[in-house]
Amino acid sequence: MAENPQPARYRPRTDILDLGDAFYDAVPAAAFPEHILRFRNDRAAAEVGIVAAADRTPAQAGVQRRVGPAAASVALDPRLRGDTERSISLSDAEWIDHFGRFTPLPASLPEPLALRYHGHQFQSYNPDIGDGRGFLYAQVTDHRDRLLDLGTKGSGQTPYSRFGDGRLTLKGGVREVLATEMLEALNVPTSRSFSLIETGEALTRGDEPSPTRSAVLVRLNHSHVRIGTFQRLAYERDADAMRRLVDYVLTRLYDQTPGSDPAIALFDEAVGRIATLAARFMAAGFVHGVLNTDNINLTGESFDYGPWRFAPTWDAGFTAAYFDHHGLYAYGRQPDAMHWNAMQLAVALRTVVDAPPLIAILETFPERYAKAAAEAVLWRLGVTPRTDADDRALADAVTTALARSRMPIDAFYHQASGGWLPEGEEWAAFEEVRARLSDYRPRSDRSHPYWSDAAPCSLLIDEVEAIWAAIADRDDWSLFDTKVAAIRRMGAALT
Structure with missing residues (x-):
């Protein structure tokens, strides 16, 4: 951008x-x-x-x-x-x-x-x-x-x-x-x-x-417009309002012309968007913290940030919310949570459509998520996709190696961007990743000055707290300004 x-x-x-x-x-x-x-x-x-x-x-x-x-x-x-x-x-x-x-x-x-x-x-x-x-x-x-x-x-x-x-x-x-x-x-x-x-x-x-x-x-x-917007209408058994909402989302948000089964068309589009969001969370190492149905919108954008965090390493049990005592929305459980949320949208749409076609679409969530997860990992690696099977195998190898090695997520992607991995003992867990990456071409070069930085731009909780402490203690916004500029610089390098 x-x-x-x-x-x-x-x-x-x-x-x-x-x-x-x-x-x-x-x-x-x-x-x-x-x-x-x-x-x-x-x-x-x-x-x-x-x-x-x-x-x-x-x-x-x-x-x-x-x-x-x-x-x-x-x-x-x-x-x-x-x-x-x-x-x-x-x-x-x-x-x-x-x-x-x-x-x-x-x-x-x-x-x-x-x-x-x-x-x-x-x-x-x-x-x-x-x-x-x-x-x-x-x-x-x-x-x-x-x-x-x-x-x-x-x-x-x-x-x-x-x-x-x-x-x-x-x-x-x-x-x-x-x-x-x-x-x-x-x-x-x-x-x-x-x-x-x-x-x-x-x-x-x-x-x-x-x-x-x-x-x-x-x-x-x-x-x-949230999943919870549809749930309210189902709760009130307001089929007419539900049809108006379906038409609004299809025509105004998805730019689609309603056909004979508008609710089915809406659900199909929504499931794809929700699966993609879950996949992008995982590739970013991001934990939203509160994936309630009132926080999942129909356009597939993450929003309403409360107790969010970025995971330092690939840790399935890492949580963002101190009140998430059972780890319902832990890092590794986010895809399942989003699948469950999509199911609640299907339940709400039962107000205006029969269950079988909704169930059939819902069952595609794991496949859509897997495809989106591979695409998200390849994007962050900065390489051009190959075949679907190759891309998924590479993405799985990356996830396995990150979990096994406990290497910081941001450090891995900073080093591996463009498909190149350093040598050394700390990279021993990434041999399969290295072998698979040899068949991939870079999406773009590494000429942006960001790639010469000794460390990646990250946003872990200690830095967030330090930025806030400067504001709270001294009304010093310089760390905040600098961080926003650094994030945008990284974004320019990743584009």
């Missing part, structure tokens, strides 16, 4: 309104005491037609800038700043107005919408959830003509907040920015952190030192 893409046209959308108000509740955004811009993703913004105002000086790496609290709302006048035939430009104050106070974007949604859904949480069904600290703020078309959602995290209470305060800790926001930047660089389908604004509240949390600083995050997703 280009670091500075040409800005797309700003093309607002309101497609979600076509589903009807049974799918959401209009809600107000919280009024925050402060608005301090901490992260502005100008690269992602350009892809939906939003650019920095000419009088704005980008910060180092072009991604993060701090400004003082704004005293008043600054309204965007599209006649002065842009229109739907070109990009619109936002100063930092205008950015804060739209992504901190949530003044509507021109011609997009007139008010925020908290989405309704249910979900299995650690495989226990919960009908009492929904957007509890976020909402859908706007919809836009990106540079590839895809519908995208701008959704929030930490934007205030909604009818689904239950006993929560509807807020997000600044640490949680910083961690989500880092996670999404790293996953994007590692070719994992993911939401993208669009904006992070510190909001000046002191929050109490039971799992970290309190009071702690607050923030509101805006993420860019292809959709916030």
Whole structure:
């Protein structure tokens, strides 16, 4: 992906309104005491037609800038700043107005919408959830003509907040920015952190030192329609609404024309996307931590990052969430968890279609996962695929060797990129990998300066905590800025 893409046209959308108000509740955004811009993703913004105002000086790496609290709302006048035939430009104050106070974007949604859904949480069904600290703020078309959602995290209470305060800790926001930047660089389908604004509240949390600083995050997703969205309709036995949702996903998200069996077509596409996401997690060494059905969307993007971690080595039992006492979502169990989640979508779709064709598609999950896993490993190795059998054998050899050797995952791929392995005793477990790689051609050369680095760009928990400690103790964002720039540099080398 280009670091500075040409800005797309700003093309607002309101497609979600076509589903009807049974799918959401209009809600107000919280009024925050402060608005301090901490992260502005100008690269992602350009892809939906939003650019920095000419009088704005980008910060180092072009991604993060701090400004003082704004005293008043600054309204965007599209006649002065842009229109739907070109990009619109936002100063930092205008950015804060739209992504901190949530003044509507021109011609997009007139008010925020908290989405309704249910979900299995650690495989226990919960009908009492929904957007509890976020909402859908706007919809836009990106540079590839895809519908995208701008959704929030930490934007205030909604009818689904239950006993929560509807807020997000600044640490949680910083961690989500880092996670999404790293996953994007590692070719994992993911939401993208669009904006992070510190909001000046002191929050109490039971799992970290309190009071702690607050923030509101805006993420860019292809959709916030989840497996749990379908589960709610099945729970309520609302077949008409289920058919509308199926049509919405097929036509707006998958760009397909509904045929005689639209629910079957949807499920077939969804299973492939969910299997691919699971495979990319494994190749990236990533542990999401909370793979509940309300956290799995129909476009196959990872999103809503809480207790995530990258595994230092290939350890099937490695977990990210301290509360995952039984390792349900441990690193090595993620493919099974995603298969189980796909099954819950099939159960929900039984509201509008018979079981046999759904079962037949569900049974293809292991095969689809195996194929996607091989593709993901070869991508990270930086080699061109050969035959399906060869690719799977190579991917299996890599996984076996990583598990046996306990070599750091990132170090292995950094050394092996392009199909070359060093000699030495520490590489003894990789002899089969070396032999199989001899038949492969590099996907690209190693001329990017990143490949001369002594160590790979990684994102293990100790570094994440160090980045946060600098912010918490000294309000020092230099480690954060440097890390985002380093991740993007690695992404450029991997492309």
